[in-house]
Amino acid sequence: MSLSTEQIGSIPRPAELIAGVQAHAAGTLSSEDLTVLSDNALRDTIERLEATGSPVVTDGEQTKPSFATYPVGPQFDGEGIVLPFADGHTRQLPRLVTGPFRYQVYADEYLVAAQRFATVPVKQAVIAPSALSLFYPADGVAGYPREEFLADLIDGAEADVRRSLDAGAHVVQLDFTEGRLAVKLDPSKELLRSLIDLNNRLLERFSDAERARIGLHTCPGGDQDSTHSADVDYAELLPDLFRIEVGNVYVALAGESDPERALSVIAQHARSDQKVFVGVTDPIDPRVETAEEVRDRVLTAARHIPADRLGTCDDCGFSPFADDVSTSREIAFAKIAARVEGTRLAAEQLGV
Template sequence: MTLQTEQIGSVPRPAELVGAAADFGAGKISADQLAEVADRALRDTVTRLEATGSPVISDGEQTKSSFATYPLEGSEQLVPEGAVIPFADGHTRQLPSLAKGPFRYTRFADAYLRAAQQYANVPVKQAVIAPSAISLLYPADGLEGYSREEFLDDLVDQAEKDVRGCLDAGAHVVQLDFTEGRLSVKLDPSGGLLRSFVDLNNRVLERFSDEERARIGLHTCPGGDQDSTHSLDVDYADLLPDLFRIKAGRVYIQLASESDPERVLRIAAEHLGADQQLFVGVIDPIDPVVETPEQVRDRVLLAARHISPDRLGTCDDCGFSPFADDASTSRDLAFAKIAARVEGTALAADQLGV
């Protein structure tokens, strides 16, 4: 056995791909031309991730416009006036809003997975959006002839299909992105919204066997976009007890950017389920300084004081570029940080004798 280490998801897209996506949106190039550029970016991403020594890679979300709304690309069911998410630096991101039912995904994540598997020589994991995030698309005023209960039933079916398609395609792990978990506590300090999110995600996960759930993970962070966050000021103590009730076999938590990581580890150790493995963030994607392998090693050793090494893994705090237009972190910096995580995790494993 050795300590497992996994990337969370996105890495910054090459400038060529960002430019091509803009040109396609402006009608300057064809879909086939965009696809050629995207394929080059994907192959380069897989090659560079494998060069870091990563035992498990992702597609870097190179062809997702957003980690959150990829299932809705091209949908005719949406209008742009949805929930607004404010970030600490003052910028915002806005979700679309559902205009009519029945709700259906237009794209499923197994397509990204299969594309990456064509070029990968190591196992590939796949990130999918948690159904709780998509639930925010239903308008507060409701929809005539299509109730929220009907919407949630359809959403659970679509989310199950998204996850199952990736498992069936051979994903090493399918990771539910649950960044709205911490944000929900900020929006509703009573915890009611968070608990509703937990229950909704469990409606999907309960459709999978214990063996399948061992390959399904859940990622939480305070958001990461343009070097800013949306909920870092929310106390983990108000999130983690409920978060660990979600029936995922792997839990990935942002930790490197926490002011008191040992306190968070104590909370996590208390609530971690008997059948769950914890992956702790040892890389801060927002910090422009590349962590040294020794810094990563020490962060892992701290975690191992609270979590048994046979149930411990490492990850990045969050994706490096969850939205396609986020150029705040360079591509080279992201790969350097990933390499530091891999090397530092190996140093910790040697010291722990695992």
């Protein structure tokens, strides 16, 4: 298959792993026993991803607390920004309370663990510095100015990306779910553009060859079968999004009410050196797409994006927060299998 296809990152965790993490936090499960549960979940995830025919896999974020908070340590508390979702539930971000900021965990730990079990290339998702910048409180941190924090943040983010590249990641993907939300919070788009500039401040530290192996993912959020910014017109985000200096851009589309309109905006603004991965399965929709539906979505995208710059993905990760049990593992793997097969059918029809 000559059309690339990749998952975004997370896969729903097995119930026994979720229970094990809770038991470990309560002091009733040893670290050794939790490691066994984690390894079992990781091995099963990768084996099942490879069984779908996926040419590239991830670790499924089986042991991340969430896609966004893995670098966070005791310098933070739980009193940060509250994210409201369309169904009424909320998520609260951490808040930095003391400086200096240092990453507590780097994503290459997850990558190296996954590589032990994988027989195909492994992609590594990392949180974008733009998202972590939102953890700095509006009223500041005593003795730790925001500009000093941002300098430390970029240093940590560079190490996070570089360590995964050096460890052999197929691609390192920056998760930028806050992009569309930024437009909702600030329709003037000053916030959005400041977040994009911050990400480019990171990316300028990498060579052209390295940036070709770095991607960025955008979506309207996905948690407990709901979104936080799907009501924002994609046309208000995408022109600025393609200013980000990455080689791959992963765009949620399957859940859009008018994906063809979004594709026309992508066609207008995506740069010739960027590959665009379009979402062809919707992780928050419990219905499993057929391979033929996926094929047709790819063929629609191919009317706007040249086939040599086109790839497919899921709209976003499945259950990106560790406690989200709204989607089963079985549904996630079935959707991924449909994406892989539908992409193959589309490539066959396109003759690529």
